[in-house]
Amino acid sequence: MIGTMKTRKTLLGGALVALAAGALVAGPAQAEVSEETAFVFNTLLFLIGGFLVMLMAAGFAMLEVGFVRTKHAAAICLKNIALYSIAGIMFYLVGYQIMYGGETPWFGMPAVWGPSELAGDAEISLETGYAAASDWFFQMVFVATAASIVSGTIAERVKLGPFFIFVVVLTAVIYPVQGSWEWGAGWLDSDFGFSDFAGSTLVHSTGGWAALAGAILLGARTGRFGPNATPMVPSSLPLATLGTFILWFGWFGFNGASQLAMGSAADAVAISQIFANTNMAAAAGVVTAYLLSMALGGGKANLAYCLNGALAGLVSITAEPLTPTILEAIAIGAVGSVIATFGAKFLEAVRIDDVVGAIPVHLFAGIWGTMAVPLTNSEASFFGQAVGVGAVGAFVFLSSFVVWLILKITVGIRLSPDAENVGGDLSELGHPAGSIFAAIDPGKPAAPAE
C-alpha cells in the first residue's frame, strides 16, 4: 500500500481506536473529532510540516554558501536550488513508488504516481485519514534534505553535472530503497522493530553516508591539508547563522509533522512534546558546543562549532523526539553536540575534507540519535537499532560509492586544478557571486581583520 509508514500505523491507529472508543463509550458525540475534521487536521499537518521542511532547502543553501569561500558562492547557490528541484522530480517519477509502493515503478505499475483521490471527486474516501497529495508533498521534501547533506560535504571541488547525476540516483533509488525497509513497512520494521521516528538514520545518516563516499573518492580541496595548507576562510558566517536558524525553524515541521496525524487530542499532545523536545535538544547542542569550543580554543569560542552544535542536537533528537522528557532531550542533544565536535576533529585527523561539517552532524550524530532511542522508548531495542544503522549504512555507503566511482571513471567528478583555483563561480558558471563576493581576491585567503 502506498503511504503506510510504521509510525503512522501505530499512532494513527491509536487515534482511531480512541475515536471508536469515544463514539461508543464516551459522553456526548460532539465531544469527539469527527472523521472529516480529522482528515482536514491530518492533511493540514502534512502541509504545514511540508512547507516548513521545504524552507530547510534555503537553510542548507545559506549554511553552505556561508561556509564556502567566495569564489564558489554562486555555484553553491545554483547547486542547492537545483538539487531541491531534481530531488522532487525524481522522487515523483520513481522514488515515492519504490519507497511506499512495494513495487518497482514502471514495471507493472502506472508510470507516474497520482493521488488516489481528486478534489473534484463526487465522494472522497475518508478512510486513509489524509489527502494523498499532502502525504506525497511531505515525503518529497524529506528526500531533498538527504541530497542537501551530500552537497555541503563535497563543496568547492565537485563538478556540478556529475553531482546532479548522483542526486538523480540518490533520490530516485538509493534513498527510497532503504526508506522502504522501514517507513515502507519493510523488513527492518517488521523483523527487527527498528525505530526511526523522523529520520536520524533514514534521512540524515543516509545523506551522511552518501557524502562520505563522495568525499573519499573526491579527495580534499587543494591546500586543505598537508605542509602547504592554507586557511579556508568562509565567505560569510552570518549567512551560515541564518541558515542554521532556518533549519532549526524547519525542523519543527520535520519532526513535528512526522507524528503523521493531528486529528485527536492525543496527537496534538504528542506533536507538542515533539516541538518542545526538538527545540531543547538543539538548545543543548548550542550551549554544549559553545562551552566545548571555549575549552578547546583556549578561551575563545567558535561560531561554526555552535552552529553545528545546534544541528547535531536536532539530528540527535530526530530518531525519537516523542518519548524523551525535556530533560532527556537536553541530554540527547548535548551528547550529539559533543559527538559532532569531536567527530569533526576526527575527520580532520584522517584528512577527510568536509566543508560544512555535514558528516559529523548528520552521520555521527544521526547514529547516536538512532542508538539512543531505546533509552527512552521501550519498544525499541539496541540490537534492532544497530541492525538498522548497519544495514542502511552498508547499503547507502556501498551503493553511493559505486555510483560515485562510475561517475569518476566516466565523466570525472572533480574540478580541474585550474577550475578549482579559479573557483566554481567562474569555472562552472559564467559569473561571480556578486560584487561583494568578487571583490575578495580568491587567490589568497582574506586578510585577517587587523
Add this chain to the structure above:
Amino acid sequence: MIGTMKTRKTLLGGALVALAAGALVAGPAQAEVSEETAFVFNTLLFLIGGFLVMLMAAGFAMLEVGFVRTKHAAAICLKNIALYSIAGIMFYLVGYQIMYGGETPWFGMPAVWGPSELAGDAEISLETGYAAASDWFFQMVFVATAASIVSGTIAERVKLGPFFIFVVVLTAVIYPVQGSWEWGAGWLDSDFGFSDFAGSTLVHSTGGWAALAGAILLGARTGRFGPNATPMVPSSLPLATLGTFILWFGWFGFNGASQLAMGSAADAVAISQIFANTNMAAAAGVVTAYLLSMALGGGKANLAYCLNGALAGLVSITAEPLTPTILEAIAIGAVGSVIATFGAKFLEAVRIDDVVGAIPVHLFAGIWGTMAVPLTNSEASFFGQAVGVGAVGAFVFLSSFVVWLILKITVGIRLSPDAENVGGDLSELGHPAGSIFAAIDPGKPAAPAE
C-alpha cells in the same frame, strides 16, 4: 457583496453542498465538519496563507537587493519595506472596497472598511464561512506583491518619491479596478468565464504591465546598452537566492490559500494538490533554466536564469494550480521557464532595461499560465482567457503609462545623472548600505574574481 471571489463561490459552494448533503443523507452526523469548525478552518487558511504571502515581501526585497549594484542596495531595501506598507494602507483605505465592494468607496459608502463581525459580538454569524478580517488580510498581502514586481524592473534609476506615488495609485485604484472585473465577480467572470485561480494575470501580469510602462518611460540605466555599455554586476546573488527560496515558500500560501476554504475533505484534497503542483512547476522551471543556460552559455550555467526559472514556473502555475496533474504542472512550469529565459533575451534586444527580470517572469510567464488554463480546466476557454489577458493588459498598461507620464512631466521620475552615478543610497538616502557594500567602488564594476 464584499469578498465574493469567483473561486470562493464555486468551491465553498461545493463544500457547503457537501455539508448539507452530509447532514441530510450521510451516516452519523459526527462524521462531518461542523459549521463552526469549518469557519475556523477557513479562517485559519487565510491567516496561514496571509503570513506566508506577507513574507514574500522579504523575498522580493532580497531578490532585488541581490540583483542591484551595491550603491543602490539601501535604497532598494527602503523601497521594498515602504511599498509593502503603502500598499496595505491604500488597499485598506480605498482598494478593497473598489475590488470587492462593487462601489466606489467614499461615495455613498463608509469611508473605510471594517469587518462585518467583531470578536466581542454576542453572536457571530457563521454564514460567510470565515472571519471577514482574515479575508481582508489575505487579499491585502496580494496587492503588495503586484507593487513589488514593479519595483524590481525599474530599480537603480527611479526616484523614490514618485515611485511611492505610483504605488499609491496602483494599489488604491489600478489593481483593485481590474481585480473587481474577475475576483469581484465582475464582467470578466460573469460574461467571459475568465479563470485565474490565484492571479497569474490579476496579480503578476498586472505588476508586469505596470513595470513595463515605467521601464519604457524611464529608459535604461546609464551604461546598460550601447557601445559604451559596462557590466552591471549584481551585489550579492546569495541574497537573491535566499529571496527566491522565500518567494517559493510564500507561494504555498499564495496558491494554496487561494482555494479559499479548508473546511471539508474536498478542500483539503484540493489544497494538497495545489501544494504539490506549485512545487513541481517551480522545480521544473529550475531544471529547465539550468539546462537552457548551459546550452546558451557554452556549457556554463547561469544562476540568475535558474532563480528566474523557479519564479517563472511559479507564476505559470498560479492561474490554475488545481486541475493539472503533477506531470502537467511540470510541463507548465518548464514552458514558463523557457518563455522567461527567451523573454529576457527579447527585452535586451529591444533595449528595455529590467533589472531583476520581472517582466519576463511575471508578465510573459503570467500570460502563458493564464492561456494554459483551458489545457487542464474544461470550464475555461481560450477565448475567455484571451479576453481577460487583453483587457487587464490594456487597462493596466495604459493607466500605468498615464500615471507614470504625469509623474514624469510634473515631478520627474528619474534620478539625475549625478545621482544615478553616485547611487540611490547616497543620493536618495543619506547613507550607504553598510560597510561591506560601501567598500566596493561603485564607479567601476567589481573586478572579476581572478
Add this chain to the structure above:
Amino acid sequence: MIGTMKTRKTLLGGALVALAAGALVAGPAQAEVSEETAFVFNTLLFLIGGFLVMLMAAGFAMLEVGFVRTKHAAAICLKNIALYSIAGIMFYLVGYQIMYGGETPWFGMPAVWGPSELAGDAEISLETGYAAASDWFFQMVFVATAASIVSGTIAERVKLGPFFIFVVVLTAVIYPVQGSWEWGAGWLDSDFGFSDFAGSTLVHSTGGWAALAGAILLGARTGRFGPNATPMVPSSLPLATLGTFILWFGWFGFNGASQLAMGSAADAVAISQIFANTNMAAAAGVVTAYLLSMALGGGKANLAYCLNGALAGLVSITAEPLTPTILEAIAIGAVGSVIATFGAKFLEAVRIDDVVGAIPVHLFAGIWGTMAVPLTNSEASFFGQAVGVGAVGAFVFLSSFVVWLILKITVGIRLSPDAENVGGDLSELGHPAGSIFAAIDPGKPAAPAE
C-alpha cells in the same frame, strides 16, 4: 495553577460559555466545535505561534549583525543563537514555574517542569483546552525575545561570558517574576486590572529596561560620542532589513497566538483582527518614519529609521492588538514610530549608546503601547496601566542594574580597549565573520561610496 494567563481565562472562558450555550440552546449539535476539536485547534495555535516567534530569534540576529560593524559580526551571531538557547533552558529549569506555578521552583515542587499529560496516556483530559507542552513552548519563545532586545543595545562592547550570565538571571528570575504579576494571574492583574495582551510591557519594555541598565553601566562604544567621534558604519543594512521582515512575520505569531485559543468562531474572528491590526500598525510605523526621516534629513531618507519604525509600530500594538479598529491601529503604530524616532535622538543627546535602537523601539514604544490600551479597551484604565508600567519598570531596571553591577565588579562586563578595537570576532572568538566581513579594515570606517 500552571498556565493561567489572564487573557486566556477571559477569552477561553468566553468560548467555553459559547460552547455550552450552543450545546444547550442552538440548533443542531453538529454546528458547534467539539471539545476535542477545540483542544486540537488551541494546541495548533500555540504551535504555529511558537514556531513563528522562534524565527524571531533569527530576525533579531540578522537585525543586530546588520547594524554592528564588521569586526563584531561573528560574535553577534554566536551571541544570538546562544542567548536563545540559554533562555529556553533556564525558562524550562526555573522560569516557567516561577511565572505560572505560583511558587518558587525547587522549593516544595518537582525540580523541573513536566507536562500534565503525555501522548501515551490512556486518557487525556480535555479540560485545560490545550496540550500543556504547546503552551510551554509558546511561553518559552517569548522569554528569548526579551533577552534578544538586551543583546542589541549593548553590542560591540559587552563581553560574551558575563552577558550570558545576565541572560541566565533575566530568563530564570527577572522576566518570570514580573510576568507572574500579570500573566501568572498575580496582583497587577487582580488588583489593578493591568492589561498587556501580548507583552508591550511584560516582554518588550522588560527587555528595554534590562538593556538600559546594561548600557548605563557599560558606557558607550569608544569613539561613539565626543569630539573624536567617528561614524559607526553598520556592516550590512540588507541583513538588517531581512531581520526586520522576519520579525514582522514572527509577530503574527507573537500577537495572534496570544489570543490563546482558536477553538471557536469568536476566537478565529479575534485572531484575524489581531493579524490585520498588527500588520497595519507596522505599516504605519514605516511610512511615518520614512516621512519623518525625510523631514529630519533634509530630504534624504534613512533606512534604519524606517526599519525601527516598523518595529516600533509592532511593539506599540502588542499591548492591545484586538480592540482597536484598523484605523486606530494605524494611529497607534504611527505614534509609536514618532516616539521611537525622537527617542533615538534623545538617547543620543544624553549619550546612551544603543547600537540597534532597541530602547526607543522596545521600551519607549512599549510604554506608549501599554498606556494606549484604555483608548480602545474600556476594561483597562490609565491608572492601572501606569501602575503596571511603573512596577515592571522599577523592578526590572533595578534588579537588572544590580545584576549588571555585580558582574561589573566581579568578572567585568566590558571588552578591554584593545579587544574592543580589534573587535569581538577576534577577541572573543578565534576567527573573523567571513572573508567578505574581514576584508573591511576595521580600524577605520569604511570609505563612503564615492
